[in-house]
Structure formats: C-alpha cells, structure tokens
Amino acid sequence: MKSALIKCATGMSCGEVTEEYAMQDGELTLVKRKVTKKDIPPDIKAMKMLMGDGENELSDEELEAEKQKLLQKLKEMDNGKQE
DSSP: OHHHHHHHHHOEEEEEEEEEEEEETTEEEEEEEEEEEEEEOOOHHHHHHHHOSSTTOOOHHHHHHHHHHHHHHHHHHHHHHHO
C-alpha cells in the first residue's frame, strides 16, 4: 500500500493496449492496435499523507509570520535591485 502511495505522490505513467480483431478468411486477424500512455502528475494529498499525520502542518499564525517574512525578503531584494 505504501508503494502505491509513493507512486501517487511522485507521479507515474501507465499504458494501455486496445486491440480489435476481425474475421477474415475464417480466422481472427488483428485489425487495429491502439497503444495509449497516460502521465499522471504528482498528487498533493498523497504527499501530505506520506509526510505524516498533521504534525508538520503550520498554524494560521505561523503561516502568517512566514508570509510576512517572505514579503520582507522580497522587498529587500527589490530595493537592492533599484540601487
């Protein structure tokens, strides 16, 4: 089960083969073969499940503090480019 969760969290690709047969001269003959490949992107929910049961989540106050810190860094970088 964990390996399936890891595949889902990291993304995966899968393929499918569809074949059509028809009766020709009393025998079944392959008429058409369609091969499709699907790329499935990484899933955020699966990533969160692998990270733990909520112990890594930040509170609203911690998220707001992190946001303010990042905004301040962006402002400082912007001021440094203007000089």
